[in-house]
Amino acid sequence: MNERTRAGVIFTYVCAALVVAVCLFPFLWMALSSIKVLRELYTIPPVWIPTVPTLENYRTVLFDSNIPRYFLNSVIISVGSTTLALSIAIFAAYGFARFRFRGKAYYQSFILIGQLLPTAAIIVPLFVTLRYLGLVNTYLGLILVYMIITLPLSVWMLTSYFRAIPVELEEAAIIDGSSRLGVLFRVTLPLSIPGIIAVLVYSFITTWNEFIFALTFATDSSVKTLPIGLAEFTTEFDTDWGAVMAASMIMTIPIAVLFLSMQRLFIGGMTAGATKG
Amino acid sequence: MTRISPGLLFALPALIVLTMLVAYPIMYTALLSVTDQQGNLVGLQNFQRVMQARTTPVAFYNTLVWVGGSVVLQVVLGTAxxxxxxxxxxxxxxVRSIAVIPWVIPGIVGALTWAWMFHTEFGIINYMLTAPGIVDEPVGWLVSRNTVMPAMIAINVWKLFPFVAIMVLAGLQAIPKDLYEAARVDGAGFWDEVWHVTLPQVRPVIVAVTLLLVxxxxxxxxxxxxxxxxxxANSTLITPIQxxxxxxxxxxxxxxAALSVMFFAATMVIVAVYIKVLSAKEEKSL
Known part of the structure; x- marks a missing residue:
């Protein structure tokens, strides 16, 4: 690298600074706006650092809006759909990872297509069907529909995870007289815990952020999820931007925590693999 | 009756659930698209009505601009x-950890934060442009027909260029070091390396990511x-919203439903290409 010019080095740092600014600034601006008083939010030139930081916006969101309820709805629906999808996906992934059977490639493509499906193209029939079953505006309705998103993803991720586990471990258990299900639950699953956690986190984040299905199938405030609740804040003519930014922070925090913990997990998994050679 | 393979048995619950949630709605859309409210077959009447609606070509054009603008910029900026x-x-x-922030932040949160930053009167973007005199007066980013789509594309690019960067970076790290050494022996500069070594090596990753982004x-x-x-005035109306x-x-x-059928068919062509590219790549790596 010694022939790299000084200008090149400076260029690298300028670009890096630009990337940092572009990626970080909106998040910082959201955080700063959420603790500003009204007077400092709506003023030109803008106040960069709030002089009188306040939690008033958070108080508004937590006590004078439906956001806490939507938060709870989001948790119930995301957890429900994530666990339901995982429990079905474990079997499917094991079947795909460990057995040969006729049409396997087609079944796998079918599951992949589910993941890539244009969701807008199926909201109409799904709505008609859910209405017929009385599942519009229920937790169960959204939990089921979210399996369209979580199930393919979970099957896909777990299949590659199971494949990476040495088959010899399972064969040893079978020789010891264990059944296929016994092998899955006593050998494969305990070895796959990092993979399962990764799948759980990923499905949780995707359903937590999902917008169009929630918009269509949860129109009543008793089941509305956070993304819809947030979007509602701004559809009125008089938007309280301080409160919107506070609500945005509240919605982001669980995702940030999950992501940071997952990052550690991934790094842990990678280094563990490296030491084992 | 032939015995069902245990593998298929394991996969069956997932396949049944997905058939009910995916295959059935697709068939049902097709049925809805050729019937009326009383359930009578009406042929292609629904399709005709949709095609005659003034918003349909507008939405189609907007979708092309939206997809094209977003994907090109995401790929270029992400690769860079x-x-x-x-x-x-x-x-x-x-810098690497900070660069993934836009991708991790929930889409709705990113959208609303940018909407606040694009605010005509009190938005920070207009302030940054007017204060040093880059523009004379505040731009109505989200209310003017000419600026609203570019603003939307900018938000979408911001959201997803980190994803491209992560995927391409993984590809870059897999490039054997001796390729660069060979290039350097031949007297290649930084941009020669990027153009003749780096980009050809990550081309498969970029193709797969591009299709996914589309x-x-x-x-x-x-x-x-x-x-x-x-x-x-429908200037950001894209087909899914229509x-x-x-x-x-x-x-x-x-x-x-008729519009869904057409939209679905168009998307599936791209999905088919994506799966083909992906499986070709897997075969190569085996």
Missing amino acids: TAILLNEKFAGRAI IWALNHITTIFAITRGGP IFRLAFESVQFHQA
């Missing part, structure tokens, strides 16, 4: 960022719907 993050410089690890952009609703709902509004605001389920 990946090349940058692959260079050695102090603080690289921190599919995502086609399916994307959150940003536009949360900020403009397709307005002003489907939603046709079905749930105009309550024309059958016309919406």
Whole structure:
């Protein structure tokens, strides 16, 4: 690298600074706006650092809006759909990872297509069907529909995870007289815990952020999820931007925590693999 | 009766659930698209009505602009960022973690934060442009027909270029070092290396990511719907939003179904190409 010019080095740092600014600034601006008083939010030139930081916006969101309820709805629906999808996906992934059977490639493509499906193209029939079953505006309705998103993803991720586990471990258990299900639950699953956690986190984040299905199938405030609740804040003519930014922070925090913990997990998994050679 | 293979037995619950949730709705859309409210077959009437609606070509054009603009910029900026993050410089690890923030932040949160930053009167973007005199007066980013789509594309690019960067960076790290050494022996400079060594090596990754981005952009609703709902004057109306509004605001389920069928067919062509590219890549790596 010694022939790299000084200008090149400076260029690298300028670009890096630009990337940092572009990626970080909106998040910082959201955080700063959420603790500003009204007077400092709506003023030109803008106040960069709030002089009188306040939690008033958070108080508004937590006590004078439906956001806490939507938060709870989001948790119930995301957890429900994530666990339901995982429990079905474990079997499917094991079947795909460990057995040969006729049409396997087609079944796998079918599951992949589910993941890539244009969701807008199926909201109409799904709505008609859910209405017929009385599942519009229920937790169960959204939990089921979210399996369209979580199930393919979970099957896909777990299949590659199971494949990476040495088959010899399972064969040893079978020789010891264990059944296929016994092998899955006593050998494969305990070895796959990092993979399962990764799948759980990923499905949780995707359903937590999902917008169009929630918009269509949860129109009543008793089941509305956070993304819809947030979007509602701004559809009125008089938007309280301080409160919107506070609500945005509240919605982001669980995702940030999950992501940071997952990052550690991934790094842990990678280094563990490296030491084992 | 032949015995069902245990593998298929394991996969069966997932396949049944997905058939009910995916295959059945697709068939049902097809059925809805050729019937009327009383359930009578009406041939292609719904399709004709949709095609005659003035909003349909507008939405189609907007979708092309939205997908094209988003994907091109995401790929170019994402690849450039990946090349940058692959260079050695102090603080690289921190820059790498910060670069994924837009991708991690929930889509709706990103959209609303940008809507606040694009605010005509009190938005920070207009302040940054007017204060040093780059523009004379505040731009009505989200209310003017000429600026609203570029603003939406900018938000979408911001959201997803980190994803491209992560994927391409993984590809870059897999390039054997001796390729660069060979290039350097031949007297290649930095840009020669990028053009003749780096990019050809990560081309398969870029192709796969591009197709995925096209599919995502086609399916994307959150940003536009949360900020403009397709307005002003339909200037950000893309086909997925048109489907939603046709079905749930105009309550024309059958016309919406007809539009869904056409949208679905167009998307599936791209999905088919994507799967083909992906499986070709897997075969190569085996």
